[in-house]
Amino acid sequence: xxxxxxxxxxxxxxxxxxxxxxxxxxxxxxxxxxxxxxxxxxxxxxxxxxxxxxxxxxxxxxxxxxxxxxxxxxxxxxxxxxxxxxxxxxxxxxxxxxxxxxxxxxxxxxxxxxxxxxxxxxxxxxxxxxxxxxxxxxxxxxxxxxxxxxxxxxxxxxxxxxxxxxxxxxxxxxxx
Numbered sequence: 001x002x003x004x005x006x007x008x009x010x011x012x013x014x015x016x017x018x019x020x021x022x023x024x025x026x027x028x029x030x031x032x033x034x035x036x037x038x039x040x041x042x043x044x045x046x047x048x049x050x051x052x053x054x055x056x057x058x059x060x061x062x063x064x065x066x067x068x069x070x071x072x073x074x075x076x077x078x079x080x081x082x083x084x085x086x087x088x089x090x091x092x093x094x095x096x097x098x099x100x101x102x103x104x105x106x107x108x109x110x111x112x113x114x115x116x117x118x119x120x121x122x123x124x125x126x127x128x129x130x131x132x133x134x135x136x137x138x139x140x141x142x143x144x145x146x147x148x149x150x151x152x153x154x155x156x157x158x159x160x161x162x163x164x165x166x167x168x169x170x171x172x173x174x175x176x
Contacts, residue, residue: 006032029098034168038161044172050081053169057144057157064153069093074141076132076166078173080143086132086166090120090155099132102145106134107157113143120145136163 028145034053045052055131062072070093077087078119080123090102096115103171104120113120120143122128135141141157170176 016028016076020040032172035173036161037165037168038159040161040165042165042168042172045170051173052119053078053162053173055162055165055169057162059155059157061156063152063155064147064151066147066149066151066153069153074143074157075174076135076169078175079167080173080175084125087125088110088122088128088131088135088147090143092117092118092143092145092147092153092155093146094153096120097146097148097150100146102143104131105142105144106131106138107140109134110136115145132166135159136166 030046030047034044036042037055040055040057042055043053045054052074056073056075058073062069071091073091073092075091076088077089078085079087087146088104090104090113092102092115096102100115102113102115102120104113111122111127111134119122122131128129138159141159143157144152144155146152175176
């Protein structure tokens with residue numbers, strides 16, 4: 001994913017997460033809340049001639065000796081018009097150490113992620129596919145990363161509801 005699109009996606013997720021309770025079954029500025037599925041929230045965004053669908057979750061637990069941290073979320077996005085499916089992105093809530101890798105773990109399987117600014121993502125679509133496949137089968141997702149300050153953090157997400165939420169955005173975006 002190119003950084004500009006990644007930043008836009010992160011902004012959308014932060015906005016969606018903040019509005020989740022108030023948006024239940026409402027349409028706001030082209031964005032539709034599709035439902036809550038366990039610990040995951042599903043959305044559809046209609047912009048001009050393109051449709052984007054995504055799911056988002058917050059960590060159940062965050063560890064690390066940090067003083068201040070912004071929004072921390074993970075999201076999986078479909079952009080059918082661009083041929084993108086199951087794009088996994090993490091928003092760390094801090095700026096990653098330059099050149100640092102982050103590691104996502106689904107149960108015991110580890111995945112190396114690329115970082116830039118406050119985001120981490122899979123290096124390519126094939127890696128996204130494998131990561132999402134593990135998320136479908138898993139129960140817990142952990143992200144470990146290192147902030148520019150040197151602090152290492154670990155965020156633990158529940159995968160409860162992930163598969164149902166993903167099926168919902170698959171339907172909304174016409175992805176099979």
